[in-house]
Amino acid sequence: MSFLDVKDLKIHFPTDDGLVRSVDGLTFSLERGRTLGIVGESGSGKSVTSLGILGLHKGGRAQISGEIWLDDEELVAMSAEQVRRLRGKKMAMIFQDPLSSMHPYYSVGHQIIEAYRIHHDVSKQVARKHAIDLLGRVGIPEPARRVDSYPHEFSGGMRQRAMIAMALSCDPELLIADEPTTALDVTVQAQILDLMRDLQREFNSALIIITHDLGVVAELSDDILVMYAGKCVEYGKADDIFYQPEHPYTWGLLGSMPRLDREPTERLLPIKGSPPSLINVPPGCAFHPRCPYAERTEGRASTEVPDLAPTERGHLVRCHMPRTERRALWENEIKPVLETQ
Amino acid sequence: MSENEPLLSVHNMEKHFPVTAGLFRRQVGAVKAVDGISFEVFKGETLGLVGESGCGKSTTGRLVTRLLEPTGGKVVFEGQDITHLSQGKLRPLRRDMQMIFQDPYSSLNPRHTVGAIVGAPFRIQGIKTEQGIKKAVQDILELVGLNPEHYNRYPHEFSGGQRQRIGIARTLALKPKLIIADEPVSALDVSIQAQVVNLLEDLQSELDLTYVVIAHDLSVVRHISDRVAVMYLGKIVEIADRKSLYAAPMHPYTNALLSAVPVPDPKARRDRERIRLTGDVPSPLNPPPACRFHTRCWKAQEICKKVEPPLEKLADGHQVACHFPENAPVATAGAAADDAAQA
Numbered sequence: 001m002s003f004l005d006v007k008d009l010k011i012h013f014p015t016d017d018g019l020v021r022s023v024d025g026l027t028f029s030l031e032r033g034r035t036l037g038i039v040g041e042s043g044s045g046k047s048v049t050s051l052g053i054l055g056l057h058k059g060g061r062a063q064i065s066g067e068i069w070l071d072d073e074e075l076v077a078m079s080a081e082q083v084r085r086l087r088g089k090k091m092a093m094i095f096q097d098p099l100s101s102m103h104p105y106y107s108v109g110h111q112i113i114e115a116y117r118i119h120h121d122v123s124k125q126v127a128r129k130h131a132i133d134l135l136g137r138v139g140i141p142e143p144a145r146r147v148d149s150y151p152h153e154f155s156g157g158m159r160q161r162a163m164i165a166m167a168l169s170c171d172p173e174l175l176i177a178d179e180p181t182t183a184l185d186v187t188v189q190a191q192i193l194d195l196m197r198d199l200q201r202e203f204n205s206a207l208i209i210i211t212h213d214l215g216v217v218a219e220l221s222d223d224i225l226v227m228y229a230g231k232c233v234e235y236g237k238a239d240d241i242f243y244q245p246e247h248p249y250t251w252g253l254l255g256s257m258p259r260l261d262r263e264p265t266e267r268l269l270p271i272k273g274s275p276p277s278l279i280n281v282p283p284g285c286a287f288h289p290r291c292p293y294a295e296r297t298e299g300r301a302s303t304e305v306p307d308l309a310p311t312e313r314g315h316l317v318r319c320h321m322p323r324t325e326r327r328a329l330w331e332n333e334i335k336p337v338l339e340t341q
Numbered sequence: 342m343s344e345n346e347p348l349l350s351v352h353n354m355e356k357h358f359p360v361t362a363g364l365f366r367r368q369v370g371a372v373k374a375v376d377g378i379s380f381e382v383f384k385g386e387t388l389g390l391v392g393e394s395g396c397g398k399s400t401t402g403r404l405v406t407r408l409l410e411p412t413g414g415k416v417v418f419e420g421q422d423i424t425h426l427s428q429g430k431l432r433p434l435r436r437d438m439q440m441i442f443q444d445p446y447s448s449l450n451p452r453h454t455v456g457a458i459v460g461a462p463f464r465i466q467g468i469k470t471e472q473g474i475k476k477a478v479q480d481i482l483e484l485v486g487l488n489p490e491h492y493n494r495y496p497h498e499f500s501g502g503q504r505q506r507i508g509i510a511r512t513l514a515l516k517p518k519l520i521i522a523d524e525p526v527s528a529l530d531v532s533i534q535a536q537v538v539n540l541l542e543d544l545q546s547e548l549d550l551t552y553v554v555i556a557h558d559l560s561v562v563r564h565i566s567d568r569v570a571v572m573y574l575g576k577i578v579e580i581a582d583r584k585s586l587y588a589a590p591m592h593p594y595t596n597a598l599l600s601a602v603p604v605p606d607p608k609a610r611r612d613r614e615r616i617r618l619t620g621d622v623p624s625p626l627n628p629p630p631a632c633r634f635h636t637r638c639w640k641a642q643e644i645c646k647k648v649e650p651p652l653e654k655l656a657d658g659h660q661v662a663c664h665f666p667e668n669a670p671v672a673t674a675g676a677a678a679d680d681a682a683q684a
Contacts, residue, residue, distance in 0.1 A: 041530040155621045156394075185393035185557065187618045190601035194617065212531055215603030219610050238607040254605070256535035258564035260587070261604045267542070268564065270535030274500045 001069060002029035003206050004053075004174055009066035009076075011045075011052045018279045022048040024230035025066075027308075030223075032173065035200065035207040037221030037238070039214060039253070041275045045230040046210045050176045053208075054093055055083030070174060089119045092172035096179035098159035102151040108135075108162045109147030116169045134165040138195060157188035161195070168199065175200070176208045181216060193219050214257060218242060226250050229276050229286035232308060236315020246317040246326045248291045251334045262339070269337065285320060293329065296321055347381035348419060348519055348551050349405060354378055355413030356400050360626065372626050374400040376575035377414065379652070382519070387545065387552040389566030389583075391559055391598070393622050396572040398555045402521045405553070406440050407431055418519070436466055439512035443524035445504030449496040455482070455507055456492040462514040478514070484547075485510045485540060502533035509540065516548065523555045538565060559602050563587050568658070571595045574625055574633040577652060581659040589668035591661040594634050632664065640665045 011023040023045045030036045038046045051057055053068055058080040068075040070090065075083055095101040103111060112131040113124065120127070128147065135143035138161040151159055160180065167175060177196065181189040197220060200207050209220055217224055217238070224241040226234040226249065234247040245251055255269030273290040276282055288294040288301035297320035300306075308318045319326060357371035375397040382388045390398045403409040405416055407423060416424045423434060442448035449458055459478045463470060470477040479489035485506045496504055505525065512520055525541065526534040538561065544550060556562050562569055563583055570580040571592065579592040590596045600616040618637050623629055629636045635645040644664050652662040655669065 041532060157621050185622070186559070186598060186601040187393065188621060189603070190615060191617065191619070193603065194615075213603065214531075214605040218605045218607045219603045221607075242605065242607055252532055256532045257605060258535075258538070258560040259605065260560045260563065260599065260602050261606060261609060264564050264583075267539055268535035270539060271532035272536075274502055274533060275530065 001072065003032045003071055004030040005067070005069040006053070007067040007069070009049070009052060009068060010064065011048050011057060012063045013061060014063065015279070020278045021230050021281060022278055023052060024281075026227075026230075026232055028223075028225055028232070028235060030174075030206045030208065032206050033200070033204045034222045035209060035220050037217035037224045038208060038210045038227060039212065039217055039224060040227035041212055043229075043275050043278060044227040045278070046227055047178050049227075050093065050178050050208065050210055053174075053176065054087055054091060055080065058083060088115050088172065089170040090172060091174035091176065092167040092170070094160075094163055094167045094175065094177040094180045096182055098156070098163040098183075099151060101163065102159065102166075104151055107148050107150055108154065108166075109149075112147075112162075112166050112169050115166060119170045130169070131165075134169055135162065138162070138165045138168075138199075139191070140165070156184055157191065160184060160188075160192055164192075164195065164199070168203070171203060172205060174206045174208070176210070178210045179212070180209065182211070182213070189216075196220065214242075214253060226253070229281050230278060231286065231318065232316070233287065233318045234316065235308070236311075236313070240313055240315045244313060244315075244330070246311060246315075246323075246330065247287075247319050248293055249287050251330070251338075252290075254338055255334070285318070293321060296325065345384065346420065348384045349382040349553075350379075350417045351381070351401075351405060351414070352379050352417070353414035354401070354404055354411050354416060356397075356404055356409060357412045370626060373575050373628060374625060375404060375411075376628075378572070378575070378577045379414075380570055380577060380580060382551060382553055384518075384551055385545075385549060386567040387554055387565055389562035389569040390553060390555045390572060391557065391562050391569060392572035393557060393598075395574070395622055395625060397575040397625070398557075398572050399523055401572070402440065402523045402553065402555050406438055406521050407434075408440070432466075436462075436515040437518045439515070439517040439520050441505075441508055441512050441520060441522040441525045444528050445501055445508055446496075446528075448508055449504060451496055454493050454495055455487075455499075458496070458507060459510045459514055462511065466515060468515070478510075481510045481513055484513065484544070486536075500533075501529050502536060505529060505533075505537055506540065509537075509544070513544065513548070517550070519551045519553070521553045521555070524557070525554065526561060527556065527558060534561070541565065559598060571598070574622065574628050576633060576662065577660075578634065578663070579659075579661045580652070581656075581661075585656065585659050591655060591659065591666040591668050592634075592663045593638050593640050593665075593667060596667060597637075632662075640667075 006026060006028050009023055009026045013020040026049060040046045055075055057064060064076055109131045113127040116127045116130055132143045132147050135147055140146050140158055140161055181192050211217055221238045224238050225232050228249050234250050252271035258268060271290050282289050284302040284304055285306050294301040300320045306318045306320045308316045310316050354375060355377050356375040357373050359368045360370040362369045392398045404411050411424055415422060456478055459481055460474045463474045479492060482489045487506050526537050554565055566583050568582050569586045570577050573594050579595050590599060597616045597618045620637055623636060631647050631649045632645040635641040650662045650664045652660050654660050655666060
């Protein structure tokens, strides 16, 4: 069994308008020292997944089923109080927007010290020293002085560093970063990505990085899971997803991005339409209304949900098209167009 | 790039926002959001304006459309100096100069129907259309790829990408000559971004539009622009045609920006040498003296702290403000030769 094993995770929210199936049967696993990238557009369920693993939907209206095994402990059936004990120490989260996820009334140091002292029986002085240490490690200049600063006194990049320091304060073994660099400028983004990579190597933690940016995912991930409308549509090694993708949605994502590493094309190849509402997910394959190849499935696209089936390369794809057809499409039609970019 | 008169030219434009303190609101300093920039935009081209947050790119957009009044310098649109025109005198000019905003949620009035939003320019400018405003609005909705029957719907009934199309429809209503697009796609999902970028390009060729596209995303800017200006702390540090800027950037900052963009190619990350910039962008309230980039620049020497480098033309159509430019003319000539060979 892997360090983290998520099996058939479902997180549904009942609302007045109907049941929102934010996460609908997600299965993946992750070892220590490895990085999983979860990619998808807004509303695909990526953030709900991360909050679900941390147990932050407990006590709300969410209906959660499935299993989450973290180091031989099952989290879905656990009480909120039990998960709370694991949170911070065993697993921690880096949020997207550090300004709204830090308390504006307390100094940055205070917030790190608080988290540390919940899990460690140490004096304030010891915890403070630890906080200064951590702030220095994540590259904040003059940590001994900055430990008493308030979040608003930090720049965006420094706040994100402080956020990372806070998440690392108890040496968590599982770190989930939800769009950690989306709010940052590119030069600062590059610094933060480097920092996360270095720290992961040092702590040998398991890292889940959630983002919509395929570039960020390519920088960090060993494995990649592509989500669409609450379901995994493609899951495999980073190299397979980038060089041998088999799902039309992944092709669409790759074709939509203008890229700096290739000659610019005349036109981008967008995916038609827009992501579906999770209350009203299209029947059958959720992607079929936007899929240019939906007619090739003899009508099954709109009636049957395709299985997440393994390819011979070992990565998983949820598509009705026969494998040979998908491979041929990729090799003959998609790849040549993408590569002339 | 056309050789004719520029549609828009900006000379030494400045915008300093005063910072006041104390009982009498005494001015104690100024945020130099835009500090003496000059550029020209020619008819039919797209100028990209890139830079990190706080570099003054959005302020620049608002200054040239006169949503803000410059504190110095000159803005000339179609040969007319519009720097200090009154609101009344500006109004007729607004027909020719429109703006697309970043956030399709806050830039549309939630209590107005799409018809009212897109039709507003006709009413404000008092323009009579042949078959009535409704017909004109429906034509525009169709042009930007929206269903004309959605005329009576409200903004909340649309997705983000569709809302951005409504914003674009509104700017197109009066057939403007110049469109300033401030981060037109950054609030949208990847797949929707591509749709809107393609739409902007189609409209440009169909309606003969001139764009100034302000964005922080260097790949989007490269895709859409003919020429690109890079800003840092209120100054233009480099301006060049797209090809030479991306193939052979001369300013170290441009170089660092380009190398910081994550590339969606797992193999590339392994062999890529990245320029690591340290620290954040300094505050525009108290920018570093002389070359503003010297605090983060790995090539900085004594002169960079004392003498401000002027924006100089180092190659054809390529201006740079740096004492120690990279890829200096020899390299650029090489790249140009390569391009010629490819063509």
